[in-house]
Amino acid sequence: MKRMSWLISWVGRTDHEAAESGAEQDIGPIATALAGPKRYDRIYLLTNYPFERSRRYCHWLQKRSGYGDSSVDLFQVDLPSPIDYAAIYSEVSKNLKEARLPRDDIDLTFHLSPGTPAMAAIWIILAKTRFPATLIQTSRERGLEPVDFFFDLASDFLPEFLQRSGDRIGRLATGLTDTAAGFAKILHASDVMRRHIALAQRIAVHEVPVLVLGETGTGKELFAEAIHATSTRSDKPFLAVNCGAIASELANSELFGHKKGAFTGATANRAGHFREADGGTLFLDEVGDLPPDTQVRLLRVLQSGEVTPVGASAPVKVNTRVIAATHRDLPADVAGGRFREDLFHRLAGGILRLPPLRERGEDVALLIDAFLKRINQDAHGRPEAQEKTISPQARALLLAHPWPGNVRELYHTLVRASIWSTTPQIQPSDVSSAVLQPFKPGATLLDQPLVPGFSLQEVLDEVTRTYLSRALNQAGGRKSVAASLLGFANYQTLDNRMRKVQLMPDGQTSEIKSIKKSDEK
Ligand SMILES: Nc1ncnc2c1ncn2[C@@H]1O[C@H](COP(=O)(O)OP(=O)(O)OP(=O)(O)O)[C@@H](O)[C@H]1O
Numbered sequence: 001m002k003r004m005s006w007l008i009s010w011v012g013r014t015d016h017e018a019a020e021s022g023a024e025q026d027i028g029p030i031a032t033a034l035a036g037p038k039r040y041d042r043i044y045l046l047t048n049y050p051f052e053r054s055r056r057y058c059h060w061l062q063k064r065s066g067y068g069d070s071s072v073d074l075f076q077v078d079l080p081s082p083i084d085y086a087a088i089y090s091e092v093s094k095n096l097k098e099a100r101l102p103r104d105d106i107d108l109t110f111h112l113s114p115g116t117p118a119m120a121a122i123w124i125i126l127a128k129t130r131f132p133a134t135l136i137q138t139s140r141e142r143g144l145e146p147v148d149f150f151f152d153l154a155s156d157f158l159p160e161f162l163q164r165s166g167d168r169i170g171r172l173a174t175g176l177t178d179t180a181a182g183f184a185k186i187l188h189a190s191d192v193m194r195r196h197i198a199l200a201q202r203i204a205v206h207e208v209p210v211l212v213l214g215e216t217g218t219g220k221e222l223f224a225e226a227i228h229a230t231s232t233r234s235d236k237p238f239l240a241v242n243c244g245a246i247a248s249e250l251a252n253s254e255l256f257g258h259k260k261g262a263f264t265g266a267t268a269n270r271a272g273h274f275r276e277a278d279g280g281t282l283f284l285d286e287v288g289d290l291p292p293d294t295q296v297r298l299l300r301v302l303q304s305g306e307v308t309p310v311g312a313s314a315p316v317k318v319n320t321r322v323i324a325a326t327h328r329d330l331p332a333d334v335a336g337g338r339f340r341e342d343l344f345h346r347l348a349g350g351i352l353r354l355p356p357l358r359e360r361g362e363d364v365a366l367l368i369d370a371f372l373k374r375i376n377q378d379a380h381g382r383p384e385a386q387e388k389t390i391s392p393q394a395r396a397l398l399l400a401h402p403w404p405g406n407v408r409e410l411y412h413t414l415v416r417a418s419i420w421s422t423t424p425q426i427q428p429s430d431v432s433s434a435v436l437q438p439f440k441p442g443a444t445l446l447d448q449p450l451v452p453g454f455s456l457q458e459v460l461d462e463v464t465r466t467y468l469s470r471a472l473n474q475a476g477g478r479k480s481v482a483a484s485l486l487g488f489a490n491y492q493t494l495d496n497r498m499r500k501v502q503l504m505p506d507g508q509t510s511e512i513k514s515i516k517k518s519d520e521k
Contacts, residue, residue: 004041005107007033008096008133011047011054011074012114019060027064029113032138034065040109043072046095048079083118092122096131108133112147182229186222187370190360196223200352204230208349209302211287212325216473217408218354220325221285227323228281236280241273244286244477251294253310256301262311274307277320287324287347288333289477292340298322299343322347328476357403357410364399367407371414379418388418390426397431409436436466461501468494468503 009030018028027035034043043061047054051074058074061067077091102108110123110133127133135147182204183197203210204227212220221240228238246254253262257272273282284290290298301307302322306315324347333339357364372390379385390398394417403409416434417426467486471494475481479491488494498504 003105003107005038005109006042006044007040007109007111008044009033009046009111010115010119011045011049011057015061015114016049016053016057019057026140029111029138031061031064033111033136033144034061034067036144040067041071043067044099045072045074046077046092047074048077048082051076082116085118085122088119088122089125092126093130096126102131110135112137113139182226182234186219186226187363187367188360189362189366192355192360193363196352196354197226199350200227201230203227203350203352205232206350207231207321209321209347210323210350210352211330211344211348212323212352212354213330214325214327214352214354215356215404215406216327217406218356219407220327220354221283223352223354224281224283224323224325228283228321231281231321233280233321237277238281238283239273239277240283240285242285242477244289248291248294251291252297255294256297256307257309257312259309259311262309266311270309272307272309274301274318274320275316278318279320281321281323284322284324286326286328286477288326288328288330288339295340295343299340299346302343302346327473357406361399364403364410365395367410368395368398368414371411372418375415375418386424388421388424388426391428393428394426394431397428397435401435405436412436436462464497465501465503468498468501 012029014026015028015030018026018031030043030045034040045054045058054074054076058072062069062072075095077095079087079091081087096102108127108131110127112120112123112135123133124135127135136144137147138144183201186193186197188194188197200223210224210227212223214220224240225238228234241254243251252258253266253270253272255273257270257275258266260266260269284298297308301318304315305317305319307318308315330339330344334341334344357367368390372388376387398410398413401413405412413431413434413436417430420433421427421430468482471482471485472479475485479494483489483491483494486494488497
């Protein structure tokens with residue numbers, strides 16, 4: 001495909017004056033640009049001067065620069081003032097959109113010099129965001145020169161900008177009531193969460209990638225779903241992928257697809273998750289676990305908006321928003337060379353750092369009540385079910401616990417406490433039995449009361465689950481490493497044990513999937 005090049009510019013005062021004075025020296029910025037070595041296919045001029053005056057300028061320009069009638073176009077743009085930034089931005093954007101820009105087959109060049117400084121500033125903003133373009137300027141002293149800005153608006157400035165404006169909105173919105181629907185599932189009472197929700201709502205409407213950092217179980221996936229549901233992509237797919245659970249040799253094919261025959265076992269074409277989520281959002285959980293070559297490919301996809309399936313020669317366009325998450329200390333991984341710095345910046349179009357539950361006591365209190373209500377509702381109608389309440393002493397124990405597994409752990413502790421308690425009111429002893437702690441002689445798992453409902457198998461499974469999860473966490477999700485930490489001969493043994501105790505590859509128990517289902521109701 002032959003690419004065309006267009007020069008786009010305002011017609012400024014000095015351009016008009018140059019044409020009107022007929023001076024040979026001072027030919028004005030546009031004619032100076034056209035005197036350069038580059039030949040454009042189209043000269044696209046905007047004017048906020050009387051149209052007739054600018055039309056006469058165009059005739060002069062064509063004659064002077066040797067461009068034919070058909071290659072110079074003039075458009076009238078009405079502005080209330082040539083220094084009204086908002087009007088310049090919206091009128092120019094409208095005009096360029098009407099010209100069906102940006103287009104793959106057209107290289108745009110914006111000329112900064114003609115017009116007011118406000119007009120130049122808007123060209124820079126448009127070139128760095130919605131209408132990617134080369135920037136040039138001209139001056140009497142130096143003639144034509146390119147303008148280089150070594151920054152990327154999305155990765156260098158938006159995170160800071162969003163953080164600042166999000167904080168401001170957060171402060172203004174203390175007591176926020178109009179939380180967007182997608183965020184309603186995120187139960188919270190703390191100011192810190194309110195601020196994060198306000199920031200996330202703001203990020204949601206921007207088309208930037210998002211990085212969600214936080215300990216396990218802090219709600220990273222819940223935020224990702226809410227951001228998707230609040231974005232313009234809400235009617236398109238939301239696909240969650242746990243990168244830590246993908247074998248490294250399959251990561252490229254899983255994410256970017258493959259062609260039939262690309263490798264042994266590739267018996268059919270595969271679209272890959274990027275294309276499966278086309279138009280929507282791809283949630284890359286545990287992104288820090290991606291192998292180095294997949295990190296390179298991911299960066300390329302984010303830069304170009306194209307994926308090249310394994311074994312394919314031609315790239316395919318995709319329009320997939322990425323929200324990435326990890327419980328790892330990603331900046332430390334960048335410093336240690338385990339995660340690419342350029343990818344980190346690219347992913348961090350918006351950054352959310354979700355605080356652990358132990359730093360938000362008000363949320364624990366609210367979540368206890370909300371989860372207990374949900375547990376009672378879920379149990380309703382079962383013959384053995386009893387409506388449970390919680391004693392003040394048991395609640396105090398829950399409030400004092402540090403919750404290393406955060407919200408997920410709190411929910412499961414309440415599920416266990418309500419199943420294990422034999423009375424309608426959950427007592428402190430039920431809570432201390434239900435809280436999972438590292439296996440130590442004398443700890444609660446060894447002190448379980450032998451009462452109806454006790455099951456030795458349940459206790460053993462719980463111990464197994466705890467150790468498998470810890471090993472998977474410590475191994476960053478790599479099953480073979482986790483298996484050797486546990487003293488298993490191979491990862492198949494780990495897989496078998498995980499299946500037996502219903503532990504999902506991401507360290508969740510299968511019960512948590514059922515919370516997600518009930519969340520979706
Ligand atoms: N503020 C909250 N309100 C209600 N439910 C929550 C909240 N935070 C988390 N949860 C629930 O806790 C569970 C864990 O949350 P989520 O999966 O989003 O955490 P995560 O940070 O992505 O965890 P991981 O790092 O282990 O993948 C989910 O079932 C989620 O619905």
